[in-house]
Amino acid sequence: MALPGHPFRPLENDSVLFDGQPVALVVAETPEAARDAAGLIHVHYAAETPHTDIVAEQHNSYEPPVARMKQFLPPPPRRHAEAAFAAAPHRISADYVLPGEHHNPMELFAATVRFEDEGRLTIHDKTQGSQKSRDYVCGVFGLAPDKVIVENDFVGGAFGQALRPKHHLFFAVMASLDLSRSMKVEMTRREMFCLSWRPCCVHTVTLAADDEGYLQAVLRHAVPTTSRHEDYQENVANWSGLAYKCDNVKISYELVKLDLATPGDMRVPGAASGVAALETAMDELACEVGIDPLELRVRNFVHRDQNQDKAITSTALHACYREGAERFG
Numbered sequence: 001m002a003l004p005g006h007p008f009r010p011l012e013n014d015s016v017l018f019d020g021q022p023v024a025l026v027v028a029e030t031p032e033a034a035r036d037a038a039g040l041i042h043v044h045y046a047a048e049t050p051h052t053d054i055v056a057e058q059h060n061s062y063e064p065p066v067a068r069m070k071q072f073l074p075p076p077p078r079r080h081a082e083a084a085f086a087a088a089p090h091r092i093s094a095d096y097v098l099p100g101e102h103h104n105p106m107e108l109f110a111a112t113v114r115f116e117d118e119g120r121l122t123i124h125d126k127t128q129g130s131q132k133s134r135d136y137v138c139g140v141f142g143l144a145p146d147k148v149i150v151e152n153d154f155v156g157g158a159f160g161q162a163l164r165p166k167h168h169l170f171f172a173v174m175a176s177l178d179l180s181r182s183m184k185v186e187m188t189r190r191e192m193f194c195l196s197w198r199p200c201c202v203h204t205v206t207l208a209a210d211d212e213g214y215l216q217a218v219l220r221h222a223v224p225t226t227s228r229h230e231d232y233q234e235n236v237a238n239w240s241g242l243a244y245k246c247d248n249v250k251i252s253y254e255l256v257k258l259d260l261a262t263p264g265d266m267r268v269p270g271a272a273s274g275v276a277a278l279e280t281a282m283d284e285l286a287c288e289v290g291i292d293p294l295e296l297r298v299r300n301f302v303h304r305d306q307n308q309d310k311a312i313t314s315t316a317l318h319a320c321y322r323e324g325a326e327r328f329g
Contacts, residue, residue: 004066005230008262009140010167016045017228018261019052020194025171027179031186050259054200054225055097061223061254068233072270074251075241075307084248085217088208090289093219096205096277100225101198103161103266109195110186111172119143121176123150125169128162136165137173160265161196196264199224201236203277207285213296215246222274226255227262234270240278241307244300294325 010022023043028034051057067073085091107126114122121143127133130150137148155162172185187195206219220240226232233255241249266272286293298321304311 003068003230003232003262004064005227008167008227008229010170018194018259019050020191020261022167022171022191025175025185027175027183052258052260054202054223054256054258057256057258058202058223061256063253064231064233064255066231068231072233072235072238072253074237074253075249077251078241078249078306079247081217081219081248081250085206085208085219088216089211090285091206091208092281092284092288093204093206094281094284096203096280098201098203098273098276100200100263101266101272102193103159103195103197104192105159105161108187108189108192109162109166109168110184111169112184113172113176113182115176115180115182119147119177121148121173123148123169123173125150125152125165126162127152127165127169128155132163133165133169136169140170141173141177159267160269163265164196166195194261196262196266198266198269198272199226199232199234199263201225201273201277203236203274205240205277205281207281209285209289209296211289213286213289213291213299215244215300217248218244218246219250220278221252221254223254223256224273225258225260225263227260228257230262231255232263234265236270236274238307239271239274242305243275243278243302244282244297245302245304245306246300247306249306294321297321 008017016023024041026034026038026041028037109126111126112124116122121137123133123137125133127150130152134145134148134150137143138145168185168187172183176183201222201224204221206217207215208217209215218240220237222237224234224236237251237253241251282296283293286296289296301318302312
């Protein structure tokens with residue numbers, strides 16, 4: 001999916017935007033020769049102070065000016081969350097800092113470009129979308145679509161990391177066109193850590209309940225990171241207005257720019273970190289109220305999506321609660 005901002009373009013200029021950014025390509029007859037030659041290259045930098053700590057930089061957070069998807073935007077506030085929180089007998093508010101996570105498929109990203117007659121290219125790429133890779137190559141290098149075929153018979157370990165074309169594809173095509181030869185570029189394990197990743201995020205979760213454990217207020221503020229050049233966004237905070245029944249809810253979502261590669265979709269994007277912070281806060285609220293954490297969830301069970309005011313047509317969560325309680329005692 002396209003992101004608001006300026007997508008990373010290898011070798012576009014002499015600016016280094018993030019750790020692990022490629023600045024050169026060595027071409028050789030064998031992988032061993034390429035690695036040896038690459039080790040002889042020395043790059044000189046005019047160093048600047050990097051900013052990579054989300055806790056230190058969260059005061060620079062901002063609302064993304066362009067939404068990646070409308071459903072990622074926080075829903076309108078419900079009733080009076082602040083007043084309900086102030087009036088409730090049991091309250092908790094905490095910051096949860098979740099570090100970033102990196103994809104680690106066994107399969108390394110690679111692109112093989114076969115240079116054929118009349119400048120035609122047949123490309124084998126690690127991708128979840130052959131059409132996206134083809135359109136990327138045609139757009140960047142000005143090639144006609146009938147000159148480019150992208151094949152990927154097996155996706156392998158995708159998990160979101162292979163949604164967008166990566167720079168190994170750019171370099172393989174660039175070298176193939178420049179030298180009029182077939183070419184293969186494969187990333188190393190270290191370079192795989194400089195692709196898309198689940199962004200680190202600061203979650204502020206504020207909950208209030210009455211003496212019976214029924215939620216009186218939910219306030220949620222999420223600040224995940226993005227890169228300097230793009231506004232990556234995902235549905236991190238909105239789960240707090242959906243997972244449990246509460247009439248007083250206020251949700252907000254901002255970004256903070258760091259000198260890191262653009263994050264990307266990773267299995268259960270947004271929910272994996274957003275729900276983890278919410279559930280941790282629910283456990284702390286259960287301690288504050290003095291009831292069993294499972295009972296707190298049962299009492300606040302939701303049958304309607306209050307964010308969109310739509311019925312939840314099917315759910316087996318109640319049955320999961322019962323079976324889990326029996327098994328764990």
